[in-house]
Amino acid sequence: MSAPLPPSAPPSAATPLLRPAMALLAGLGVTVFVSGGGVLITTLAALRDRDPNAFDPPMWYYATNLALTVAGSLAGGFTTSRITHGRSMFTVFVMALVVLMSGLAPVLRGTHGAAGQPDWYPLSLAFAGPVAVIVGGLLERRRPVATPAVRPG
Numbered sequence: 001m002s003a004p005l006p007p008s009a010p011p012s013a014a015t016p017l018l019r020p021a022m023a024l025l026a027g028l029g030v031t032v033f034v035s036g037g038g039v040l041i042t043t044l045a046a047l048r049d050r051d052p053n054a055f056d057p058p059m060w061y062y063a064t065n066l067a068l069t070v071a072g073s074l075a076g077g078f079t080t081s082r083i084t085h086g087r088s089m090f091t092v093f094v095m096a097l098v099v100l101m102s103g104l105a106p107v108l109r110g111t112h113g114a115a116g117q118p119d120w121y122p123l124s125l126a127f128a129g130p131v132a133v134i135v136g137g138l139l140e141r142r143r144p145v146a147t148p149a150v151r152p153g
Contacts, residue, residue, distance in 0.1 A: 020084055020091040027080030027095050027133075035072030039065050062121045066128060073099055073129040077136025085140070092137035096130035103129050 046061045076099075077092055084091045103126030 020087070020094075023080045023083035023091050024095055024098075026083055027076040027092075028098065029076075030079045031072045031076030031099070031129075031133075033072070034075050035069045038068035038072065042068065056116055059118070062118060066121070066124055069125055070128050070132045073132035074136040074139075077133035078140045079136075080133075081137035081140035089137055089141070092134060095137075096133040099133055100126065100130040103127070 042061060042064050046057045047055065077095060080095050081089070081092050103122075107122050107126055
């Protein structure tokens with residue numbers, strides 16, 4: 001005869017919050033990894049054969065950084081939505097708000113346009129990122145759900 005199993009612990013109130021919080025952190029991590037890594041490589045490419053003290057980046061530098069930011073935000077929104085699959089898009093919208101506020105901070109402080117940046121660049125970064133996060137989340141939600149294969153038998 002075996003000993004009876006101990007009673008299971010009651011579900012914690014924090015459990016429903018853990019998955020969205022981890023999804024938000026994972027999505028932001030993916031965004032930073034893709035965008036930050038790409039921008040680092042772009043910056044090193046733009047600095048090649050130039051004086052770093054008098055750095056005046058070419059126009060392709062800004063366009064490439066904007067494209068990398070959009071790609072990273074798209075991947076982050078997709079990741080967040082994938083982790084919270086079956087739940088509301090609230091976490092994706094929170095991530096879009098975080099990305100919007102981080103992009104708007106230089107614009108609201110009035111420090112945008114520094115170092116010869118074009119006028120369109122800071123505002124484009126501020127608004128393209130959140131839109132890409134939401135699009136990434138919607139793309140994940142529109143994916144067909146895989147069904148298990150049924151073997152003929």
